[in-house]
Amino acid sequence: MTSTRTSAPVGAPTGPPAGPVLALSGVTKSYGSHPAVCGVDLAVSPGEVVTVIGPSGCGKSTLLRLAAGLERPDSGEVRVGGRVVAGSTWVPPERRRVGMVFQDHALFPHLDVAHNIAFGLDELPRSQRAGRIAEVLELVGLGHLGQRHPHELSGGEQQRVALARALAPRPTVVLLDEPFSSLDANLRTQVRTQTLAALRETGSAAMVVTHDQTEALSMGDRLAVLKDGVVRQVGTPSEVYESPSSRFVASFMGDADFLPAHVRDALLTCEIGVVSTVPGWGHTDLDVEVMLRPHEVALRVDGTSHDVVERVEYHGAFVLHHVRLASGRSVRSWQQHGVQHAPGTPVAVSVVPGSRPVLLVGEDAVSAPPVGARR
Numbered sequence: 029m030t031s032t033r034t035s036a037p038v039g040a041p042t043g044p045p046a047g048p049v050l051a052l053s054g055v056t057k058s059y060g061s062h063p064a065v066c067g068v069d070l071a072v073s074p075g076e077v078v079t080v081i082g083p084s085g086c087g088k089s090t091l092l093r094l095a096a097g098l099e100r101p102d103s104g105e106v107r108v109g110g111r112v113v114a115g116s117t118w119v120p121p122e123r124r125r126v127g128m129v130f131q132d133h134a135l136f137p138h139l140d141v142a143h144n145i146a147f148g149l150d151e152l153p154r155s156q157r158a159g160r161i162a163e164v165l166e167l168v169g170l171g172h173l174g175q176r177h178p179h180e181l182s183g184g185e186q187q188r189v190a191l192a193r194a195l196a197p198r199p200t201v202v203l204l205d206e207p208f209s210s211l212d213a214n215l216r217t218q219v220r221t222q223t224l225a226a227l228r229e230t231g232s233a234a235m236v237v238t239h240d241q242t243e244a245l246s247m248g249d250r251l252a253v254l255k256d257g258v259v260r261q262v263g264t265p266s267e268v269y270e271s272p273s274s275r276f277v278a279s280f281m282g283d284a285d286f287l288p289a290h291v292r293d294a295l296l297t298c299e300i301g302v303v304s305t306v307p308g309w310g311h312t313d314l315d316v317e318v319m320l321r322p323h324e325v326a327l328r329v330d331g332t333s334h335d336v337v338e339r340v341e342y343h344g345a346f347v348l349h350h351v352r353l354a355s356g357r358s359v360r361s362w363q364q365h366g367v368q369h370a371p372g373t374p375v376a377v378s379v380v381p382g383s384r385p386v387l388l389v390g391e392d393a394v395s396a397p398p399v400g401a402r403r
């Protein structure tokens with residue numbers, strides 16, 4: 029568990045599950061002959077937020093729907109709070125103690141906010157319902173809007189009501205499917221922050237599906253990267269961003285350029301010169317590729333260089349420079365606000381000191397010399 033809370037959270041789910049609150053083991057689901065989710069193992073610990081990210085059609089929503097009980101797996105097992113809910117037995121969605129938040133909010137238009145939230149509180153004694161509704165509305169900062177109908181709320185407010193409704197019954201885990209994608213960029217950041225705060229405040233575990241890299245990196249205690257229904261990597265945001273397991277993960281989780289490189293006796297070189305030393309690669313003589321992220325690439329104006337700025341993108345705080353190297357390959361470099369080299373400027377390109385670039389052999393990242401690569 030990676031939660032950093034120190035005191036007991038408000039409205040924490042009852043009963044302390046010892047292991048993961050959600051565990052998918054070997055879960056597979058096909059539609060006809062098309063495999064949507066293939067042998068997925070993924071667990072969410074108490075209080076943990078796990079984001080699931082991948083390209084369109086990779087199976088993210090199907091995975092969430094399998095956890096919720098909106099789909100049945102062809103094989104494998106789903107456990108919620110330690111109890112098997114799919115596999116050797118079948119527990120329908122309404123009896124799994126999972127909260128759901130969808131992209132379109134899915135509020136009942138004919139009910140006011142308070143009654144929308146009350147909808148999931150059947151099991152709570154009537155005398156306690158109003159108190160619980162007030163509590164969760166306060167939690168999402170909408171204590172004053174209980175009497176409004178959904179059409180009288182902004183998109184961001186509707187999404188917070190949807191979250192309040194999901195949290196009200198104190199679910200074991202909350203499942204959120206692209207919860208912010210219908211909101212515009214500014215609102216999205218704000219509602220994301222509020223949502224995360226509400227999840228932390230209640231100590232709720234959550235699985236969040238998103239196609240937004242920034243969202244996955246900033247929200248998740250851990251994230252799972254999916255491709256073609258298969259989990260390609262699970263790790264903390266910094267593990268996945270800084271030590272991607274493959275070319276696919278490296279490219280999907282941020283800007284990445286790849287250059288042919290060579291390791292000889294623990295020294296990594298490529299077209300732009302010495303990249304770094306690679307401890308543990310002594311007595312090695314091997315062609316590899318090096319992945320460079322734009323923040324790892326430094327530029328200096330140099331009239332003698334054959335590397336030339338090709339294009340400049342102004343991003344406000346930073347300026348992205350696309351540089352055409354002498355070989356014809358390209359790398360990108362983030363420069364601070366105010367630094368802008370015009371297209372056509374010759375520049376010396378180097379790797380920012382202290383960088384630890386990722387090495388690839390074929391499609392896989394490698395952290396140690398492959399067997400047989402040592403001289």
Ligand SMILES: Nc1ncnc2c1ncn2[C@@H]1O[C@H](COP(=O)(O)OP(=O)(O)OP(=O)(O)O)[C@@H](O)[C@H]1O
Nearest residue numbers: 059063064082083084085086087088089090091239
């Ligand atoms: N009910 C269904 N019937 C048939 N095929 C389906 C069904 N639901 C999903 N699929 C297919 O399964 C695959 C995974 O779909 P899923 O919606 O899980 O992907 P996703 O990663 O959530 O995509 P997106 O990011 O575009 O929402 C896709 O190829 C999709 O076309």
